[in-house]
Every structure is written in structure tokens, then in C-alpha cells.
Amino acid sequence: MFKSLLIANRGEIACRVINTARRMGIKTIAVYSDADKGAKHVRFADHAVRLGPAAAKDSYLRADLILKAAREFSAEAIHPGYGFLSENAEFAESCAAAGIAFVGPRPDAIRDMGLKDRAKAIAVEVGAPVLPGYWDLDQDPERLKAEAEKIGFPLLIKAVAGGGGRGIRVVEDGVAFGPALDSARREAAASFGDDRVMLERLVLRPRHIEVQVFGDQHGNLVHLYERDCSIQRRRQKLIEEAPAPGMTEAVRESLTQAALKIAKAVNYSNAGTVEFVADGTGPLRPDGFWFLEMNTRLQVEHPVTEAVLGLDLVEWQLRVAAGENLPLTQDQIHLKGAAIEARIVAEDPAKGFLPSSGVVAGLPDDGAIRVDSGYEIGDIFPDAYDSLVEKAIAHGADRAQALARLQAHLEARVVTGISTNIGYLARLCPLSSFAQGGVHTGLLEDEGLALLKPDALAARRLGLAAIGVQVARELEVPEGASPFDVPDGWRLNAPSHLAVGFQIEDRRVSVELHSDEVQLSAGYRGDHAVVPRRLIHAYGKAKDWTILIAESAGPKAEARGDIAATLFVDRAGASLVERGEVWRYSYPAAEASADSLEASDEITAPLPGKIATIHAQAGQTVKKGQVLVVLEAMKMEHALTASRDGVIAETFVQEGRQVKAADVLIRLVAQEAVT
Incomplete structure (x- = not known):
């Protein structure tokens, strides 16, 4: 086995690889850009080497600098993770030329499967099902439009060198084809340095199902069952699970055998994923799926396969790269329960999924389920790379139990400082369409209204925020101070009364607090919410924050010890975190006016x-x-x-x-x- 390993990647996958290498007694070397100086993967590794400026082309895509770092620390192997150089055949060849093992497939397999047009041709040769389309070399726009007319609309334009949902456009008719082609080519060139595209018939109500395959250098090849990755937004996966909902043994046999044929055709070794699109208009059928592409690397969603098989796929990768046989044969690999993974990304669903960056704040993960993360509290989330923050993976005896555990985790997760989709995903979990397994790639669009962020102006939330602000102010009063110094709204001849003003995006709101011995109530537009003050507890201080916990009201909730919300109060306002969602209640600026908020x-x-x-x-x-x-x-x-x-x-x-x-x-x- 290798004594030292360089990880040519960043974020959660770099931490994930380092974790396995450390367990195996392998010394690890991290690399980083200026944007990642001091990042978690840099702190986690035994050694770390600066590559260059933040831009990937000047750092994580610089094969020469990565190889130089590997030689400097005598790395015996390089793990590329996913993205960046993971499917770069020239980089794999450079590793071999330098006498360093590349933890991935052979360069010729990367080339054969890396370009979607070549991969389609191979699938046709081995008899795997393929959708009608166009993947020839001629990229003249007029030729492409003519081929599109032959295939028929709607169809997909897809980047030949694509991945991760980039360089893909849905085209409904011939009028939209030209602008969509231009847009797909621009994005493909920016993402992959290759603007070539292919065309493919669009499957209505499609499901995205993939098969994990694994080979070694001795000709052994197995499948590790399937994953369903149908829950996507803008063709970016958000939820992945294993096994696929509604999968039958007959369909699984057809699917996995097609995947093995394709992998065998290129003499595949190490981890790879063969992706298919399936007809989701009814139950899965043995003749109702078609080959899409093969990813010649470890996938982001590999933890769900690990969970249902009890395996460590990174360990398998390292052993195969070191020349060992596959640890198990096909008849020794069996499914155990179900697993679901949610991708937590730095995006704001309430603002059109606008990407976010900043300093990660909140509370540490509670450890109830597996979380693969590239960040810790206080880390900077940069804007130079993709938006993945962490992955939450829940395993259970069946899908229902796994989903319940995932939902519980998402609702309890407290992340602030950056906008995330945690609340959005928490609201997805209980929806009947998803919970009952009716997955397809358009499900999030279909359920758009149900997934909207709840109203920030709801009286109960306003009340919690206002009470949190008031409790935090009282905590600032020095011990032993006069009762008259406590800002609690006390009056000699009338009930206590306080007003707290907030700015919520473009609205200004004043919340009135009325207290008696045990409770405060908040009202807005005649709507009142009673929030027992005794359920607001000081949790602690973190830098400039006062952290408060609001427990669920009611005797049963109190007996369970449920947590309804977490409040972070600072000098500029309060952040309320409830069921994974974050609402920000800022103090209005002195000059703020309704006119200025138009x-x-x-x-x-x-x-x-x-x-x-x-x-x-x-x-x-x-x-x-x-x-x-x-x-x-x-x-x-x-x-x-x-x-x-x-x-x-x-x-x-x-x-x-x-x-x-x-x-x-x-x-x-x-x-x-x-x-």
C-alpha cells in the first residue's frame, strides 16, 4: 500500500479522501489556492502546498504545479477527487510518467468515456440502449439545426465534454435552438475548455438512474448496484439515493448488465459510474432506460452506495490503484437497507437560488447522521468554486426510515453566515410526491409552491425574533446592576411594554412586546403569537453573537425536549433558524424610508x-x-x-x-x- 498520497482537490472530497487515508496509515498532502488558505482540508492534511491564485486555471487545474508538489513531498499516489483534473487523461499520463500512481482509471478509458459522443458510439457497439441523437464531429450551426429538426423537439443540447449539469439546454422548438446553442457553447467552453455539443431526444418525465461499477487491473469487474439521482435543479443533483425507488430485480438485472458491458468494452479499472435516463411516466421497465454517459471518477453521491453496502469506496480506489485485486466478488456484495443523500449548497432559494459566499457561522453538526463537509464554523466559503458546502447522508432499514432521519437532521441543522438550501430540502422530505417515491427530474419544479420559504412576517417568528433581541439586551446588563437599568419595558402604573423595530428585506415592521410573569406576546397586523418567555434560554456567546434557544411550546413538546428555533442576536439584528431555514431581522437604518426601498x-x-x-x-x-x-x-x-x-x-x-x-x-x- 502507498505510504503517501497527494489529494489534487479541495473542500469536502479532499477531507473525505484524507479521512480514509489517515485510517489506512497513509501520509496525506493537500494542495490549495489563495482562496483556500487555512481551509479545512489544508488543516486536516499532514502537509499542504500552495498552488497559486484563487482562479482554478491558476491553481487546481495546474497539473505541473500539482506534480511538483507531489515530487516535493515524495507522494506515491495522487487522488484527483471529482471535478478539476479527475477526468483528464493527460494528467493521468503525466502521473504515470513521473512514477506516481493515478487513483483512477487508465487514460485510454478516460478518453473513450470522457467525450459523450465517443461514449455513445461505444454503447451502440456493445448493444446498450441509446436514445436517438446526433454526436458527429461536424459542429456547423446549420448542420446542428438540421439534425435537431430530424430528431424532433423537445430535445437536449449537451456539451460533449460536459458534466455536472453544465453546458446543457432544453430546446422546445426551432426558434429557440440558435440562442440555446450559443448559450450551451459558452458555458461548455468556460467550464471544460471545449465548446462542442451533441443533440439528444428529450425524455419526458425522466428519471436519472446510475450504476456504480468497479474494476481492478487484473480484469475483475463488478457493479455496486444503482443510485437514483432524479431530484435535480437546473440539472444539478440535490438528492441521491440507493436503491432506486420502485426498482425491480428484472430492471436491475438489465440495467447493471448494460453498465458492465460498457465498462468492459473499455477495460475499465477503479471507480466509475454509468449513467442512464429512464422513462418515469410509469413503473420502471427493462426496456425503459437509455445510456447517457460514463463518469470515469468517483461520484459526489458515492456515500449512499457506501451506506447500503457497508464499504469504503475510497479505500477500494486506493487498493486497486496499488495493484490489489477487488476486495469482494459480485456474489459477496449485497444491499443492506436504504440511504439518501442531500447536497447542502450555498444558494438562496428565496432569491432565485442566487449563489452565496461569506463566513460560515451557526452551530456544529449534532453527529446524528453522516455529514461529509469541507467547512467548519468560522471558515470562509469562497465564491471562486462550486457551491457545495456539505453532504448529509442518512441510512435506514428502508427508504422511509432513511428519509425520516434525513428530515430530522435537516430540520435541526443550524447554519448561518451564508445562504443555504437546508430549509428548502427539509420542506421537500415530507412532500407526498417525494416521500412515496414518485421521483423524476421535474419534481422540484412541479412542487415549487410547496417548497417556498415560509413568511418572515409570520407573527410567531416576529415574536421569537423580538423576544430574542430583548433577552440578549437583558443579558448585557452587568450582574448586580439596578433593576431600573434592565431594559424590560417596566412601568410603574401599567403593564410592561416594549417595541422592537425590524427591517425584513424591503419591509419595516414594529413588534410590540407585552409581558406578565411568564410570557411575552408579539403582534403584527392584528395577528398575535404567544411565546412563553420561559422557553427562551441563553445558549452562549460566539464572537459577536448571543445564541439563544427557543424550545417548542406545549407540555408534550417540553417533555420531548424539542427545539423549535435557534436565535443569533448581534448588534445589527437577529437571525432566526427554524427547521433548517434562516430568517434575518435587521434593525432599520436611521435613514431608511419606504421610498428608498422601491x-x-x-x-x-x-x-x-x-x-x-x-x-x-x-x-x-x-x-x-x-x-x-x-x-x-x-x-x-x-x-x-x-x-x-x-x-x-x-x-x-x-x-x-x-x-x-x-x-x-x-x-x-x-x-x-x-x-
Whole structure:
């Protein structure tokens, strides 16, 4: 076995690999960019080497610098994780040339499966089911449009070198084909350095089912059953599970045998995943699935396979890369229960899933289920890479038990400082469509209304926030101070009365607190919520925060010791965390007014990025919601729209320009101002 291992990656996968290597007694070397200086994976490894600036092209994609670091610390092997250089055949060859083992498949297998068009051709050769499409070399736009007309609409445009949902566009008709092609090519070029695309018939109500395969250098090849990855947003996976809901032995046999045929055709070794699209309009059928692609690396969702099989796939990877035989044969591999994984990402679902960055705050994970994370409290979450924060993996005797455990974890998870989708996923878990296994890639869109963030202006939440602020103020009073110094609203000839003002996005709210011996109540618009003050407990202090716990009301809840909410109070306001969701209640600025909170005439960059396209010029009349600028950031394209009807007064940027968060891109004026 290797004595030393360099991990050519970052975040949770780097920590995940280091964890297994440490258990196996292998010395670990981390690499990092300037954006990740002091990151968890850097602290976790035995040694760490700086690669360069934050941009991936100057750091994590610099094969020469990674190999130099490996030689410096005499690394015997390099684990590429996923993304970055994990499916780069040239990098695998460079490792071999340097006498360093690449923990992954052979370079020729990476090449054969890395390009979707070549992979489709191989699948056809071995008799695996493939959807009608176009994957030839001719990339002339007119040829592509003609092929699209032959295939029929709706269809998919997919980046040939794609992955992670990038470079993919759904096209409903011929009119939309040209703009969609341009957009897919731009994103493909930015993400993979290759703007070639292929076309594929779109399966309605599709399911995404994949098979984990594993081979060694001695010709042994096994499957590790299937995973369902159908719960996606913008073709990015959010929920993965094993086994697939509704899977039968007949379908599984057809599916796994097709996957093994494809893997065997390229003499595959190490970990790989063969992905299929299945018809989700009814029960799964042996003839109702088609090959999509093969990922020649470890997948983000590999922990659900580990959970249902009781295996460590990273350990398998290292053993196979060291020349050992597969640890088990096919007849020794058996499913045990069910597992579900949720991807926690730094996005704000309430703001169109806008990516987020900042300092991770909140409370440590409670340890009830497995959590693979690349961050700890106090770490900086950068805006230079993808949005994955951590993965929560729940295992149970069956799917219902695994799902219940996942929901309980998400509802108890407390993360602030950055926006996340924890609350969004917590609301997904109990929905009948999902809980009953009716999964398909459009489920999140179908259930959009049910997944909306609950109202921040609900009286009970306003009451909790106001009471939390009041309790925190009282905690600031020095011990032994006069009772008259306690800011509790006490009055000589009337009940106690206090008012706490908040700014909630574009609303200003005043919450009145009335107290007696045991409780405070909060009212808004005539709606009152009674929140027993005795259930608000001081938890502690963390830097500038006062942390409070609000327990569930009612005798049964008190007996269970349930926690209803956690409050973080600072000098600027309060953050309320309830069932994984975060609401921010800020103190209003002195100059704030209703007029200043109207829709802005300035279109600003919501986060750092590069201007991909500009769709409006000075003097042009635009409508509310019309796309004005497309911003490329965090490996995705973000459409910025007009906040109201108006006329473009000025544009301040050009295509290809880098911008910072809050930079003004376009200024609007009212139509009457130019007439």
C-alpha cells in the first residue's frame, strides 16, 4: 500500500479522501489556492502546498504545479477527487510518467468515456440502449439545426465534454435552438475548455438512474448496484439515493448488465459510474432506460452506495490503484437497507437560488447522521468554486426510515453566515410526491409552491425574533446592576411594554412586546403569537453573537425536549433558524424610508463574475423581467433582469469583463423621462 498520497482537490472530497487515508496509515498532502488558505482540508492534511491564485486555471487545474508538489513531498499516489483534473487523461499520463500512481482509471478509458459522443458510439457497439441523437464531429450551426429538426423537439443540447449539469439546454422548438446553442457553447467552453455539443431526444418525465461499477487491473469487474439521482435543479443533483425507488430485480438485472458491458468494452479499472435516463411516466421497465454517459471518477453521491453496502469506496480506489485485486466478488456484495443523500449548497432559494459566499457561522453538526463537509464554523466559503458546502447522508432499514432521519437532521441543522438550501430540502422530505417515491427530474419544479420559504412576517417568528433581541439586551446588563437599568419595558402604573423595530428585506415592521410573569406576546397586523418567555434560554456567546434557544411550546413538546428555533442576536439584528431555514431581522437604518426601498433603477452584479452577454443597449425600451445581462459566476450562468418597465439610460460594462459584487452594470430610467 502507498505510504503517501497527494489529494489534487479541495473542500469536502479532499477531507473525505484524507479521512480514509489517515485510517489506512497513509501520509496525506493537500494542495490549495489563495482562496483556500487555512481551509479545512489544508488543516486536516499532514502537509499542504500552495498552488497559486484563487482562479482554478491558476491553481487546481495546474497539473505541473500539482506534480511538483507531489515530487516535493515524495507522494506515491495522487487522488484527483471529482471535478478539476479527475477526468483528464493527460494528467493521468503525466502521473504515470513521473512514477506516481493515478487513483483512477487508465487514460485510454478516460478518453473513450470522457467525450459523450465517443461514449455513445461505444454503447451502440456493445448493444446498450441509446436514445436517438446526433454526436458527429461536424459542429456547423446549420448542420446542428438540421439534425435537431430530424430528431424532433423537445430535445437536449449537451456539451460533449460536459458534466455536472453544465453546458446543457432544453430546446422546445426551432426558434429557440440558435440562442440555446450559443448559450450551451459558452458555458461548455468556460467550464471544460471545449465548446462542442451533441443533440439528444428529450425524455419526458425522466428519471436519472446510475450504476456504480468497479474494476481492478487484473480484469475483475463488478457493479455496486444503482443510485437514483432524479431530484435535480437546473440539472444539478440535490438528492441521491440507493436503491432506486420502485426498482425491480428484472430492471436491475438489465440495467447493471448494460453498465458492465460498457465498462468492459473499455477495460475499465477503479471507480466509475454509468449513467442512464429512464422513462418515469410509469413503473420502471427493462426496456425503459437509455445510456447517457460514463463518469470515469468517483461520484459526489458515492456515500449512499457506501451506506447500503457497508464499504469504503475510497479505500477500494486506493487498493486497486496499488495493484490489489477487488476486495469482494459480485456474489459477496449485497444491499443492506436504504440511504439518501442531500447536497447542502450555498444558494438562496428565496432569491432565485442566487449563489452565496461569506463566513460560515451557526452551530456544529449534532453527529446524528453522516455529514461529509469541507467547512467548519468560522471558515470562509469562497465564491471562486462550486457551491457545495456539505453532504448529509442518512441510512435506514428502508427508504422511509432513511428519509425520516434525513428530515430530522435537516430540520435541526443550524447554519448561518451564508445562504443555504437546508430549509428548502427539509420542506421537500415530507412532500407526498417525494416521500412515496414518485421521483423524476421535474419534481422540484412541479412542487415549487410547496417548497417556498415560509413568511418572515409570520407573527410567531416576529415574536421569537423580538423576544430574542430583548433577552440578549437583558443579558448585557452587568450582574448586580439596578433593576431600573434592565431594559424590560417596566412601568410603574401599567403593564410592561416594549417595541422592537425590524427591517425584513424591503419591509419595516414594529413588534410590540407585552409581558406578565411568564410570557411575552408579539403582534403584527392584528395577528398575535404567544411565546412563553420561559422557553427562551441563553445558549452562549460566539464572537459577536448571543445564541439563544427557543424550545417548542406545549407540555408534550417540553417533555420531548424539542427545539423549535435557534436565535443569533448581534448588534445589527437577529437571525432566526427554524427547521433548517434562516430568517434575518435587521434593525432599520436611521435613514431608511419606504421610498428608498422601491425597485432599484440600477442593475447590479449579485456576486463576482464575468459578463457573458449583454442583451440591451442604451436607449432601448425594456419590460419588467426582461433579461438584460447574463453573468457567468460560480460555474453557472445567471440571468439579470429589469426590475421594472423602463428605458436603458446607460450600460457600464462590456462582454467578457470581470465585475465585483454590487458593481452597477446597467441604469434604467422611466419611459416618461425620455419622452
